[in-house]
Amino acid sequence: xxxxxxxxxxxxxxxxxxxxxxxxxxxxxxxxxxxxxxxxxxxxxxxxxxxxxxxxxxxxxxxxxxxxxxxxxxxxxxxxxxxxxxxxxxxxxxxxxxxxxxxxxxxxxxxxxxxxxxxxxxxxxxxxxxxxxxxxxxxxxxxxxxxxxxxxxxxxxxxxxxxxxxxxxxxxxxxxxxxxxx
Numbered sequence: 001x002x003x004x005x006x007x008x009x010x011x012x013x014x015x016x017x018x019x020x021x022x023x024x025x026x027x028x029x030x031x032x033x034x035x036x037x038x039x040x041x042x043x044x045x046x047x048x049x050x051x052x053x054x055x056x057x058x059x060x061x062x063x064x065x066x067x068x069x070x071x072x073x074x075x076x077x078x079x080x081x082x083x084x085x086x087x088x089x090x091x092x093x094x095x096x097x098x099x100x101x102x103x104x105x106x107x108x109x110x111x112x113x114x115x116x117x118x119x120x121x122x123x124x125x126x127x128x129x130x131x132x133x134x135x136x137x138x139x140x141x142x143x144x145x146x147x148x149x150x151x152x153x154x155x156x157x158x159x160x161x162x163x164x165x166x167x168x169x170x171x172x173x174x175x176x177x178x179x180x181x182x
Contacts, residue, residue, distance in 0.1 A: 002108040002181050003028060003080025006160075008151055009113030010144045011137070012120040013166045014173060018113065019084040021174055026181075029073065029081040036069050037061060047072060063092050067099055074103055081105075089147040093154050110155040111177055113166040117141065 003026065007015045016032065023030035037055070040048030047069050054061050066086060074081065087093040100106050115123075124137045155161040164176045 001026075004105055004108045005080075005082045005181075006107050006110045006155070007082065007084045007113065008110060008148065008155070008161075009166065010115065010120055010148075011140045012124040013113035013115045014123075014170070015084055015113055017170060018173060018177055019082050021170070022177060023082050027079065029077045029079065030084065031070060031073060031081055031086070032084045033066060033086040036073065037066075040069055040072075045072075063095060066092075067095055070096070071099055071103070074100075074105055083107075087151065090150050090154060093151050107155075107158075107160055109162060109180060110160045111180060112152060112161055112163045113173075114163050115166040119167060 005022075005028070007019050009015050019030055019032065022028065037048075037051050041052045041055075042048070047065065051061050051065055051069070054065070070083075070086065083096075087096050120141065121134065121137055124132050124140075125134065152161060162180045164173065164180070166173055
């Protein structure tokens with residue numbers, strides 16, 4: 001079974017939900033960038049202190065710092081893992097490829113969760129978050145198309161990418177993803 005995974009897809013496709021379910025059912029380390037940063041800060045690690053200082057200034061945490069945190073987690077873990085929300089752009093993907101090669105832990109499967117924009121808008125507007133209004137959501141989808149979508153070609157070129165229709169129930173989508181793992 002493939003157990004070193006990366007989830008790609010637009011905001012609202014259900015990556016986080018599916019990543020949590022799959023990680024729990026297959027005993028995978030779930031590496032969500034936001035969760036990683038919060039965990040390092042909470043643990044008070046040197047990387048966490050550095051990240052906290054950057055975030056306190058209202059700045060984005062650098063790719064190098066995120067990669068250092070990912071490295072820290074992967075070095076301490078011998079089993080499978082699932083990356084969710086990282087990499088977000090081609091330079092990050094290339095840096096991640098180098099890190100994983102160095103660790104001898106290459107990605108075995110990239111799952112692209114696909115959903116049409118009208119359904120994405122409905123899902124995101126339905127979450128009820130304060131920052132989820134239509135203008136903000138459309139901007140986030142545009143950023144995804146500009147920055148993250150080029151990763152599709154990057155992973156296709158490595159024969160790692162498989163698409164999953166992200167409509168339907170959580171269980172239906174989970175079953176589609178599980179069918180790709182064998």
